[in-house]
Amino acid sequence: MAEDAPKETPPDTAAVTGRNPVRTRQAIIEAATEEFSTLGLGGARIDAIAARAGLNKRLLYYYFGNKEALFQAVLERAYENIRSAEHGLQLDEVDPVEAIRRLVSFTWHYYIQHPEFITLLNSENLHQASHLKKSQRIRELNSPLIDTLHRVLERGRAEGLFRAGVDPLQLYISIAGLSFFYLSNRHTLSAVFGRDLRQPKAEAERLSHMTELVLGYLLR
Amino acid sequence: MAEDAPKETPPDTAAVTGRNPVRTRQAIIEAATEEFSTLGLGGARIDAIAARAGLNKRLLYYYFGNKEALFQAVLERAYENIRSAEHGLQLDEVDPVEAIRRLVSFTWHYYIQHPEFITLLNSENLHQASHLKKSQRIRELNSPLIDTLHRVLERGRAEGLFRAGVDPLQLYISIAGLSFFYLSNRHTLSAVFGRDLRQPKAEAERLSHMTELVLGYLLR
Amino acid sequence: MAEDAPKETPPDTAAVTGRNPVRTRQAIIEAATEEFSTLGLGGARIDAIAARAGLNKRLLYYYFGNKEALFQAVLERAYENIRSAEHGLQLDEVDPVEAIRRLVSFTWHYYIQHPEFITLLNSENLHQASHLKKSQRIRELNSPLIDTLHRVLERGRAEGLFRAGVDPLQLYISIAGLSFFYLSNRHTLSAVFGRDLRQPKAEAERLSHMTELVLGYLLR
Amino acid sequence: MAEDAPKETPPDTAAVTGRNPVRTRQAIIEAATEEFSTLGLGGARIDAIAARAGLNKRLLYYYFGNKEALFQAVLERAYENIRSAEHGLQLDEVDPVEAIRRLVSFTWHYYIQHPEFITLLNSENLHQASHLKKSQRIRELNSPLIDTLHRVLERGRAEGLFRAGVDPLQLYISIAGLSFFYLSNRHTLSAVFGRDLRQPKAEAERLSHMTELVLGYLLR
DNA sequence: GATGAATGAGCGTTCATTCAT
DNA sequence: TATGAATGAACGCTCATTCAT
Numbered sequence: 001m002a003e004d005a006p007k008e009t010p011p012d013t014a015a016v017t018g019r020n021p022v023r024t025r026q027a028i029i030e031a032a033t034e035e036f037s038t039l040g041l042g043g044a045r046i047d048a049i050a051a052r053a054g055l056n057k058r059l060l061y062y063y064f065g066n067k068e069a070l071f072q073a074v075l076e077r078a079y080e081n082i083r084s085a086e087h088g089l090q091l092d093e094v095d096p097v098e099a100i101r102r103l104v105s106f107t108w109h110y111y112i113q114h115p116e117f118i119t120l121l122n123s124e125n126l127h128q129a130s131h132l133k134k135s136q137r138i139r140e141l142n143s144p145l146i147d148t149l150h151r152v153l154e155r156g157r158a159e160g161l162f163r164a165g166v167d168p169l170q171l172y173i174s175i176a177g178l179s180f181f182y183l184s185n186r187h188t189l190s191a192v193f194g195r196d197l198r199q200p201k202a203e204a205e206r207l208s209h210m211t212e213l214v215l216g217y218l219l220r
Numbered sequence: 221m222a223e224d225a226p227k228e229t230p231p232d233t234a235a236v237t238g239r240n241p242v243r244t245r246q247a248i249i250e251a252a253t254e255e256f257s258t259l260g261l262g263g264a265r266i267d268a269i270a271a272r273a274g275l276n277k278r279l280l281y282y283y284f285g286n287k288e289a290l291f292q293a294v295l296e297r298a299y300e301n302i303r304s305a306e307h308g309l310q311l312d313e314v315d316p317v318e319a320i321r322r323l324v325s326f327t328w329h330y331y332i333q334h335p336e337f338i339t340l341l342n343s344e345n346l347h348q349a350s351h352l353k354k355s356q357r358i359r360e361l362n363s364p365l366i367d368t369l370h371r372v373l374e375r376g377r378a379e380g381l382f383r384a385g386v387d388p389l390q391l392y393i394s395i396a397g398l399s400f401f402y403l404s405n406r407h408t409l410s411a412v413f414g415r416d417l418r419q420p421k422a423e424a425e426r427l428s429h430m431t432e433l434v435l436g437y438l439l440r
Numbered sequence: 441m442a443e444d445a446p447k448e449t450p451p452d453t454a455a456v457t458g459r460n461p462v463r464t465r466q467a468i469i470e471a472a473t474e475e476f477s478t479l480g481l482g483g484a485r486i487d488a489i490a491a492r493a494g495l496n497k498r499l500l501y502y503y504f505g506n507k508e509a510l511f512q513a514v515l516e517r518a519y520e521n522i523r524s525a526e527h528g529l530q531l532d533e534v535d536p537v538e539a540i541r542r543l544v545s546f547t548w549h550y551y552i553q554h555p556e557f558i559t560l561l562n563s564e565n566l567h568q569a570s571h572l573k574k575s576q577r578i579r580e581l582n583s584p585l586i587d588t589l590h591r592v593l594e595r596g597r598a599e600g601l602f603r604a605g606v607d608p609l610q611l612y613i614s615i616a617g618l619s620f621f622y623l624s625n626r627h628t629l630s631a632v633f634g635r636d637l638r639q640p641k642a643e644a645e646r647l648s649h650m651t652e653l654v655l656g657y658l659l660r
Numbered sequence: 661m662a663e664d665a666p667k668e669t670p671p672d673t674a675a676v677t678g679r680n681p682v683r684t685r686q687a688i689i690e691a692a693t694e695e696f697s698t699l700g701l702g703g704a705r706i707d708a709i710a711a712r713a714g715l716n717k718r719l720l721y722y723y724f725g726n727k728e729a730l731f732q733a734v735l736e737r738a739y740e741n742i743r744s745a746e747h748g749l750q751l752d753e754v755d756p757v758e759a760i761r762r763l764v765s766f767t768w769h770y771y772i773q774h775p776e777f778i779t780l781l782n783s784e785n786l787h788q789a790s791h792l793k794k795s796q797r798i799r800e801l802n803s804p805l806i807d808t809l810h811r812v813l814e815r816g817r818a819e820g821l822f823r824a825g826v827d828p829l830q831l832y833i834s835i836a837g838l839s840f841f842y843l844s845n846r847h848t849l850s851a852v853f854g855r856d857l858r859q860p861k862a863e864a865e866r867l868s869h870m871t872e873l874v875l876g877y878l879l880r
Numbered sequence: 881g882a883t884g885a886a887t888g889a890g891c892g893t894t895c896a897t898t899c900a901t
Numbered sequence: 902t903a904t905g906a907a908t909g910a911a912c913g914c915t916c917a918t919t920c921a922t
């Protein structure tokens with residue numbers, strides 16, 4: 001071996017397998033998100049997460065301590081992501097009817113594009129939000145959506161478009177629930193009612209039904 | 221730990237729980253329902269179910285074969301129960317508005333009184349309804365609710381009360397989802413929005429909001 | 441195969457590998473005693489104990505729950521054994537000098553023949569007797585030795601042979617300690633003092649030294 | 661758990677404990693002494709030692725190579741300490757009876773004040789003095805005590821005070837064992853005999869018993 | 881119909897140790 | 902001299918399941 005040759009500075013790909021804590025952390029979170037959202041907290045396997053991430057299992061403990069803490073980190077990331085997406089909504093800048101449409105549509109499409117968010121929330125609720133309650137991070141990420149929706153409803157009422165007396169939190173939960181339940185439960189619903197709710201056509205129908213339902217209620 | 225320990229030589233009291241297959245079966249299903257609904261399919265433990273039922277673990281295998289089949293039996297029982305409750309609704313015998321009120325209220329209260337139904341469905345959906353699809357029994361238990369709702373909507377439309385063009389399945393999913401999502405996700409929602417949705421007052425508000433929402437949409 | 445032939449009642453060796461809980465329990469205790477006494481509580485390996493016993497590792501948990509409980513069971517057995525051996529001493533039936541000789545000699549030879557007793561006690565003391573304190577069994581096994589020794593000393597004093605004012609517990613601890621320390625520490629002592637204390641001749645010298653020491657003190 | 665977690669980017673305070681090899685080495689030895697004497701060789705954890713010392717785990721390897729070598733260093737330090745204390749005894753300068761008293765008392769108090777010495781020796785004996793045998797350092801530290809005791813016994817005999825024919829090594833082992841066994845085993849002894857041997861009063865009684873025992877034997 | 885005894889596979893976690901800088 | 906990142910092996914323990922009676 002050319003023993004005197006200067007060691008060639010390794011190209012920036014050294015991080016793929018190691019020595020890049022940020023990337024390693026990220027890889028673990030991603031692999032864990034897949035595993036937890038597919039199999040639930042109880043069904044997920046630490047070995048499988050390590051294998052998915054292509055990392056030594058010991059590293060998961062080095063970075064996160066234990067399975068539950070890793071689950072919490074996955075949840076935190078999931079909330080960071082949706083909060084970040086909510087930022088682009090800008091409901092204050094369109095007319096109230098359009099704002100409601102946009103909110104319904106955003107919620108629907110976000111859940112469709114992030115099915116892991118649904119199953120992670122279901123797992124967390126199965127455990128009575130115990131990880132979320134421990135999380136400082138999630139408390140910091142409080143959503144501005146309820147306040148924004150409050151202003152939208154108020155504008156709509158002021159313009160004589162919307163009915164009065166609508167609790168923005170109740171409405172928000174309804175809008176979220178209309179999408180969430182359909183998507184979360186479509187496997188059982190499809191089986192029970194013998195209609196495949198996972199088809200694109202069914203999904204389009206769902207969105208228009210939900211929009212009609214919410215606006216049909218709000219508009220006086 | 222102790223659940224597994226060898227027992228002291230027991231006196232000849234094999235008849236304590238009795239050689240009563242029906243009762244034994246029932247005891248297993250109930251214990252399994254608690255365990256699965258509390259911990260999910262992956263988190264449930266066969267040992268724990270046997271302990272809850274006060275029965276020898278081997279009996280679970282004698283009656284149900286394995287864990288997944290037991291889960292399926294639990295699901296089947298859950299569907300039998302809700303179908304049986306739905307029987308008392310008699311929506312065809314009241315006026316359309318009252319029928320809708322009754323359906324919303326029934327759904328809400330059934331979920332409240334059977335929280336295990338919610339978590340079992342979430343578990344089953346996590347596994348993409350695989351057990352449900354295998355179940356002959358659940359297919360036999362098809363719900364008459366969509367047909368009934370169809371007739372209610374038709375009557376409402378004929379009387380000039382309700383809007384036209386409402387898909388009864390979509391509406392049913394919405395009614396179910398409004399309750400289901402709130403109850404299923406109230407732990408995370410409470411934590412995220414800092415408002416305790418598990419309090420009686422919050423629950424009363426939810427029911428009136430849902431009723432208003434659905435009727436506000438339907439009534440023209 | 442002679443399908444109608446009566447199944448030959450299995451000879452009494454069916455218990456070697458299984459289905460004999462008493463023998464299984466015994467085999468585990470024996471294997472665990474070897475392992476714990478050789479490597480200490482922290483150094484002992486559950487896998488190794490199972491292998492030594494020729495049993496499935498799971499069985500150790502079935503019978504004893506966990507490592508610490510198994511260690512406790514080993515300790516209890518060790519105390520049962522020494523108590524049982526003490527029973528044969530019958531110090532009340534010989535003259536006081538012979539009784540003291542016999543006690544010193546018994547203690548010495550018991551420790552020599554049961555080296556595991558020494559290391560087990562050392563391990564238990566390292567952990568501040570935490571397992572022993574938990575053990576109901578050991579409390580039941582209280583030794584009659586202190587009372588017996590008290591009577592021996594009293595007899596010796598009455599006969600004008602022994603000095604007065606000897607606390608039997610202190611003397612018992614001294615007699616035990618003279619043997620125990622030598623045997624427990626002979627590896628380091630041999631190394632430090634460059635004299636092999638594990639040789640038969642050294643052992644014989646030790647016994648006569650101890651007997652002389654104790655009787656030299658007692659006799660007036 | 662947290663001991664292993666990745667640290668937040670630390671400010672440039674590498675000098676907190678300082679680039680002081682002597683002090684670092686000392687800190688490691690002290691932390692390791694606590695850990696090994698508390699938990700034994702098998703129960704001690706490298707991580708815990710590093711945490712106790714407030715140092716990076718890697719440093720322990722830098723200075724000592726591996727766990728066993730560190731244990732050996734701890735042992736060597738323990739022997740250095742006791743040899744150093746023995747230096748102050750000056751048994752040759754007092755009368756024989758006083759010399760024996762002093763030796764018994766010194767041994768007793770040294771063990772009381774250095775409980776780690778007892779458990780370290782027990783650990784080393786569990787492993788059959790394997791580390792001690794490897795240690796050049798400990799061989800260099802040979803104790804003058806046996807020779808000194810030999811002279812004391814000889815003086816006593818010459819003065820007609822002490823009996824003849826006493827092996828100084830046997831006597832030394834007896835003196836050490838009387839203290840060592842009591843202190844090493846007081847947890848189990850207290851539990852078994854239902855008398856708290858760790859109380860100051862019990863300790864005072866022990867010292868006077870031992871002195872009486874040894875002198876009662878020696879004095880003719 | 882019912883049970884205590886037994887098992888192979890795999891779980892989450894931790895170990896002492898090494899790498900790269 | 903010092904450290905954060907990384908690892909293979911193994912740990913104590915538990916899993917769903919089956920055997921033998």
